[in-house]
Amino acid sequence: MAAACSETDWRLPWDGGCRCGQVRIRISAPPLLTSACHCTGCQTMSASAFSLSVSVPEDGFAVVAGEPVVGGLHGEVRHFFCGHCKTWMFTRPPPGAAFINVRPSILDWHGWFVPFAEFWLSEKLPWAVTPAVHGFEGFPPMEQFPELIEQFAARGVCRPG
Template identity: 55%
Template structure:
């Protein structure tokens, strides 16, 4: 499945906060940590990581909630409380977006899964790469390169 090349749009559940991204994701992921399970009210959270300059809030004013600095800032719609995106100060050039909020989420299959040490025993994902924690720093760039090579499979 293909996503539009130039721009993707998304919204919270109530539509008060809208955003767009103007570049393809650098990678997609499923996180199985207990924090994501609780915040997503699900077995895991999905993430599409985009270059920060390509991400723009186009309507509304998201608010911080959940975890807030210094390591993570989660942003939510102030009205419906939808968890929309996460900024990680250590990765200032990237924004983690909840990809199912995009108008066309069909392509959002996770390329990697993280924190499988906290994964619920019955959960399966189609991720190509799996990590008990997070990928070691030396593996992150090769993961991004592999995702870029196979991106058409994940859109």
């Protein structure tokens, strides 16, 4: 049965953590967008066909235990991992972006997650399919994100069932 996407209660705050539990995070603001990225960099980092992200406002995200370490890219975009178990936990985009991309599978409750947009379809493995509503051959221009965020918010929370 398809997921229903009409509720408005995100049941915040959300807690989550790495596989070993040494690093814990908390999300206290509703997500802006959910996505799947098919770029070859994400394929390599995730050891999968794509990486999944839930974009949350920067001021609604906190590391509440442990000290994540930078791994993957070390430029303006920073990928953060648990230093012990090496779980890829979140990504900080360049300064000024005002959001954090969290790997939804680290959340204690992530059954609601459905990618709303997918990026880098030009690098996608041919068999990798998601139910995303929007797809882009590369990364869309930043000017498109306000509309995507508005559409995502209007959709509501997806619940299985």
